[in-house]
Amino acid sequence: MLGAGAAWWLNRPLALAADPVELSIEPGTTPRGVAQAAVEAGVQLPPELLFWWFRLSGQARLIRAGNYELPRGTTPWTLLRKLVRGEESLRSVTLVEGWNFRQLREALAKAEQLRPDTQGLSGEEIMRQLGRAATPPEGRFFPDTYTYAKGASDLAVLRRALHAMDRQLQAAWARRAADSPLKTPDQALILASLVEKETGQPADRPMIAGVFANRLRQGMLLQTDPSVIYGLGAAFDGNLRKRDLLADTPWNTYTRAGLPPTPIAMPGKAALLAAVQPASTRALYFVARGNGHSEFSATLEEHNRAVNRFQRGQ
Known part of the structure; x- marks a missing residue:
């Protein structure tokens, strides 16, 4: 009984x-x-x-x-x-491809029952806590969905995202094309962030990376608007003007040659692969078609016609 x-x-x-x-x-x-x-x-x-x-x-x-x-x-x-x-109650936070470090921190601050240990810390201080004191935080965290136990530290989530980006970048770098103009994994990360911000279309990523690779080989300015916008920071009001393109910052790819000094956002896996395996193309220019895709051109004359067609409706 x-x-x-x-x-x-x-x-x-x-x-x-x-x-x-x-x-x-x-x-x-x-x-x-x-x-x-x-x-x-x-x-x-x-x-x-x-x-x-x-x-x-x-x-x-x-x-x-x-x-x-x-x-x-x-x-x-x-x-x-x-x-x-150990079946703990878990929560999750999603870090989105193309977000910058400020947006990442905002998401962590809003995450349910995630302990805000980084609140009040600068980006430099956060990287020091993560053991990367000499590394700028921008673009160093892999965009993905991360689960965590209630009351876990936001620093723990950042550490996982940092290590995930390390792995993804290492894997992409190992697959780089033999003729890549990129010299280091950091350059690949920077280029991938530009590709990520230029398009959300999977088919266009290798082509955009191909344009940037061609320009790097020829010593041409990259002239990518997202990098200029990043350099403007809080001064950008949503409308990119000609004076903005002429306002020199370390990230202004209209006034400075080569890659910007840091990534401008978190690139996803597809953008990382596109950066190291760009399409084989003669294109040196691209312009938005207005439907999410881009039109690619090999000459300035072709590019001007594409601009007139897709941007000016001529």
Whole structure:
């Protein structure tokens, strides 16, 4: 009878003060402390009874620290299984391709129950915390969706995104074309960020990278508007004017030759691959068609005709 009664109790839903009950277990908490924490969180049961179950199961020392959600229907059996497996309640934050570092930080600041350890820190200070003191933060984090336990540090998410970009960049660099004008992985990252900002069309990325590669080989100015806009920073009002193209900044590719000094955004995997494997093309120019795609031209004369057609409606 005792065995049957215990089995019935172990599979009976626990009374909970809320739905769900949020249970936080700190590292080093004893099994008795876990039982007490569960009761204080809202599991309506004598802590001695819960501790008895943990101990009798033989798995009490396997319970893991973490943040857990206990929904309605949780039984003593499923509670212990969750704690032993470390099935923490997770949240997620998505870092979008083409975002700059400011936008990334805004997303982290708004992420649900992510501890804002970087709040008030400069980009330089954040990179120092991540062990990259000499590295500018722009473009160094891979755009993806990252899950995290409730109460996790935003610095931990950044560290994962940083390492993910390291891996993606290394993999892309290993596949670079033999005739690439790029000399270092950092240059590939910078070029990929320009490609990312110039188009969201998968088919156009290698062609745009091909135009930039051709210009780099010939010593031509890259003349890419997104880089100019990045250099303007808060001064950009959404309307790029001729005076902006003439306002010299380190990122103004109309006034300075070569690649800008840093990436201007977070490139995704496709943009990284396009940067190191550009299309083989004679094109030196491109202009937006107005439908999301670009028109590519090999000569200035062809380009001017394309501008008249797609930008001026002539």
